[in-house]
Amino acid sequence: MKYIRFLLFPFSTLYYLITSLRNLLFDKQLLKATSFAVPxxxxxxxxxxxxxxxxxxxxxxxxxxxxxxxxxxxxxxxxxxxxxxxxxxxxxxxxxxxxxxxxxxxxxxxxxxxxxxxxxxxxxxxxxxxxxxxxxxxxxxxxxxxxxxxxxxxxxxxxxxxxxxxxxxxxxxxxxxxxxxxxxxxxxxxxxxxxxxxxxxxxxxxxxxxxxxxxTSISYSQTLKGKQHLELKELVNYEVLLITDWLQALAISRSSSFFKSNY
Missing domain, CATH: 3.40.50.300 (P-loop containing nucleotide triphosphate hydrolases)
Structure with missing residues (x-):
């Protein structure tokens, strides 16, 4: 997968030119940006x-x-x-x-x-x-x-x-x-x-x-809350199935951090 992505380098160059031009136009105030009195x-x-x-x-x-x-x-x-x-x-x-x-x-x-x-x-x-x-x-x-x-x-x-x-x-x-x-x-x-x-x-x-x-670091709750509460340390007594997809893993959280947690 890594090598396939590098084959896409020409598209990455084009993407850079487009996004950089867009940012330049906003930086130079040639494209309108709206601000508000409220923070x-x-x-x-x-x-x-x-x-x-x-x-x-x-x-x-x-x-x-x-x-x-x-x-x-x-x-x-x-x-x-x-x-x-x-x-x-x-x-x-x-x-x-x-x-x-x-x-x-x-x-x-x-x-x-x-x-x-x-x-x-x-x-x-x-x-x-x-x-x-x-x-x-x-x-x-x-x-x-x-x-x-x-x-x-x-x-x-x-x-x-x-x-x-x-x-x-x-x-x-x-x-x-x-x-x-x-x-x-x-x-x-x-x-x-x-x-x-x-x-x-x-x-x-x-x-x-x-x-x-x-x-910063993230501290996870030690209790799974649902219809029945379950202490995370009790998971060692269960066979756990984790289901995700690559897009969900990117958009919400890398699943590797889940496996590294002390569950």
Missing amino acids: TLVVGNLSVGGTGKTPQIEYLIRLLSGVYKVAVLSRGYKRKTKGFLLVSEASSVEEIGDEPLQFFKKFKNITVAVDEKRVHGIQELLKQHSPEIVLLDDAFQHRTLKASIYILLTSYADLFTNDFLLPVGNLRESRHGAKRAETIIVTKCPADLSKKEQQEIAKKINPSKNQSLFF
């Missing part, structure tokens, strides 16, 4: 794949929703509808996607909406709910929006500095796009990541003076 925080990445955007959005919700009126706007990945929709108790995964529904069910004091056109989505949120802060999931490449803050995520096991543009690699745009972020977060780090390794990663990413760099 807008974008959480995104440069690559296709699971960098931990959902846990990061949830962290921001917990951090901010006790103080501000928070709204979350997502495109609604794989939903079967179009346009702006508010998430409600009657919403289904087919209508609004799984992650927006997850946000809505976990956090009752926020507004959740979906719209593939982020600018239009924010305009509708302001009309209907007047949020004080809007969190945008996976909108780093949505250049028609000029957000207040950009938070860029990159996975410890798959740093954007080690990757290549599609279709050779998994990058949606060139590594230079990282310069748009105010904050870069290396996600899914080992809990015992040493200072020395942090410095080595920082050297690879080479953040500018105006950028903050953080390292």
Whole structure:
């Protein structure tokens, strides 16, 4: 598979030219980008794949929703509808996607909406709910929006500095796009990541003076919650079947991190 992808290098070069021209036009303000008075925080990445955007959005919700009126706007990945929709108790995964529904069910004091056109989505949120802060999931490449803050995520096991543009690699745009972020977060780090390794990663990413760099890890619950609760340590008594596909593994989480967990 790796060698087949490298045969696609000419297409990767063409993709680079197209995405770089698009970014240049926005950087030079030859293409219009809309900003808002209300603070807008974008959480995104440069690559296709699971960098931990959902846990990061949830962290921001917990951090901010006790103080501000928070709204979350997502495109609604794989939903079967179009346009702006508010998430409600009657919403289904087919209508609004799984992650927006997850946000809505976990956090009752926020507004959740979906719209593939982020600018239009924010305009509708302001009309209907007047949020004080809007969190945008996976909108780093949505250049028609000029957000207040950009938070860029990159996975410890798959740093954007080690990757290549599609279709050779998994990058949606060139590594230079990282310069748009105010904050870069290396996600899914080992809990015992040493200072020395942090410095080595920082050297690879080479953040500018105006950028903050953080390292985070994910702590999993020790209880599986469903109709019956099950302690994870009890899984050793079961034969476990994990079913996934390559697209789901990229979009949600690399399954290798699951196997490395202490289950």
